[in-house]
Amino acid sequence: MAEAATIDLRVGHRDRVRQRLMTVGGEAFTDAEMLEAVLHLAIPRRDTKDLAKLLLRRFGSFAAVLAAPAAQLAAFDGFGDSSVANLKIVVAAAQRYARGQVASDAPILSSWAPLLDYCRTTMAFEEIEQFRILFLDKKNRLIADEVQQRGTVDHTPVYPREVIKRSLEHGATALILVHNHPSGDPSPSTADVQMTRQIIDVAKPLGITVHDHIIIGRAGHASMKALRLI
Structure with a gap:
């Protein structure tokens, strides 16, 4: 009883x-x-x-x-x-659900808050670094969302020409780059900034725009564009 x-x-x-x-x-x-x-x-x-x-x-x-x-x-x-x-x-x-809020017909740049929510939901608590690319069409609508590389707790190898190759395969005209910092601190490193600028340099002559590189950490996020690093 x-x-x-x-x-x-x-x-x-x-x-x-x-x-x-x-x-x-x-x-x-x-x-x-x-x-x-x-x-x-x-x-x-x-x-x-x-x-x-x-x-x-x-x-x-x-x-x-x-x-x-x-x-x-x-x-x-x-x-x-x-x-x-x-x-x-x-x-x-x-x-x-979070991805569904991003993958709509609306331009992704007008859905920034849902985009950040999605990135934090999927990446903030990962124990290794991963490098994600959001491929956009000419109206900035999401074509594809892919994790291109996975690395270690503090490093992910990223090859700019591979990023561009995949962009051309998708017919993308714009990109948003995203990666996480398992340490929790989303501050961009010197290597992060250099790698992003290399991708921009390769993408620009092909008519592909890199809108931003967002770094996700447990403590929040950092936008290289907002920080005027790119």
Whole structure:
């Protein structure tokens, strides 16, 4: 009987969380409350309030918890293979949604905030550097979004001629370059700036414009154009 009462209380609490979400929206939730609600989906048969607090203390933020490696999540009581997989499905859905906000018929330059949200969702908590290219048409609409290179924790090899070759294959007339800094600090390095200028120099004679190079870190982002580095 005690176990049945506990289950009833848990179900009742989850119903109240869902009702509150539908009434006031997710913006009214704290990170702990939102993570608890997400964990309801990932771990359907246990109380997740205390677990949400533990995870936030360990990883530091809601986004960092969702991006945490599966092996680190599995170290917490209640996280089995199924629960970790369920959580990663939530993450994949969020990334797909964010990409959908960018991949529309609207010029990408007029959707800058969704673009940054998408880049942060997909790259901010990666443990190795990756170099992503957004290929645009003459109306600055997204043609393709590709990760061209993956590197180490602090370096990604980028070859300007390969970037241009892929641009020509897509018929792109403009590019937005994006890469992440796993250290968390999005400040451009000297090597980042030099590499970007090399790509611009190769692209310009072919009529391909590099609109920006965005660097994503856990602490935010940096735009080389806004910093007047390109």
